[in-house]
Amino acid sequence: MLSPEILADPVELTRALVDVxxxxGNEAALADQVEAALRGAPHLSVERHGNVVLASTALGRPQRVVLAGHLDTVPVAGNLPSRAEGDLIHGCGTSDMxxxxxxxxxxxxxxxxxxxxVTYLFYDCEExxxxxxxxxxxxxxxxxxxxxxxAILLEPTYGLVEAGCQGTMRAVVTATGQRAHAARSWLGVNAIHAAGAIMTTLGAYQPRTVTIDGCTxxxxxxxxxxxxxxxxNVIPDECRVEINYRFAPDRTEAEAAAHVRGLFPDFEVEITDSAPAAMPGLDGAIAKEFLDVVGQPPQAKLGWTDVAxxxxxxxxALNFGPGDPNLAHKPEEHVEISKIRAGAATLRRWLAA
Known part of the structure; x- marks a missing residue:
């Protein structure tokens, strides 16, 4: 279990969380430990919904903030239990998150x-x-x-503020043809060959670069x-190309879908999955106060996160966490101990000022 001594040290606490x-889909044991630790704090009101654990203060402050993080990881890749080596902690989930x-x-x-x-929010199944x-x-x-x-989402940002996030969309573009025997191919229409036009469009596509509130x-x-x-020995009558579109926060999901469909007017386009982008969210007084404490300019979040x-x-909402996002999901995933301590100090200066 998470003792007071472990809870007092964010580095040891990181290792304790990683080792569970x-x-x-298998977060229950860790959610149990997080819930028990939070219920041990008399200044917090704790509730649980499935494997989502929330703890809140009720001090009558005029404003409320959320600190949120997910408890799950991608599948283990021979990288548990955690191990410390110099300034690094290695292990599944050390960076993400x-x-x-x-x-x-x-x-x-x-x-x-x-x-x-403050509402502290720990949730499952983000991955x-x-x-x-x-x-x-x-x-x-x-x-x-x-x-x-x-809100601050404690996703890995290597100790910088990453503002907003890209939207993400998956679509299937289908080329159709006519099935025939390969020995008499002139009697059919090859859908895989027809899909070449889809690939040509993708290869020639020039993606946008969009700057919003100084974040590109x-x-x-x-x-x-x-x-x-x-x-x-069969001429294929269908070829499906799955594409992923990462779009800037100035586009809605509907606008992103219309853009994708417009690129392939001669083909069937099915949107199979979509999540909205999020604007940087830098205008509010609390965000500006947090940026002042961090002392570094914000960057755009090149990816999708739950800030959306x-x-x-x-x-x-902003993204801010000690892990390196480039190490997320890798077998060699690790986090720097110095980044954990610096992140804890930054958040403490902001919350306890």
């Missing part, structure tokens, strides 16, 4: 009178499909739990999977 395996979750849990346990009222995402489920079933004036978002449109063919869920709920 919590691949998406148990070091970030450890900061939230550490502050929840050790800052009894923050300058804002899998959106309908299972614990924050998404909470937003649907208990939207009042996300109510706040500002780089879009991308790429084929990620292709399937087609029936047998070695807070933005959809009307809560401006």
């Amino acid at each position: 395996e919590s691949v998406s 148990k070091s970030g979750a450890a900061l939230a849990l550490h502050l929840a346990a050790t800052v009894a009178e923050p300058r804002y009222d 899998v499909e959106a309908e299972r995402n614990g924050l998404n489920v909470l937003a649907r079933t208990h939207p009042d739990k996300l109510a706040a004036d500002f 978002y780089r879009e991308g449109l790429n084929a990620v999977r292709i399937s087609g063919g029936v047998a070695g 869920r807070f933005a959809a709920a009307g809560v401006p």
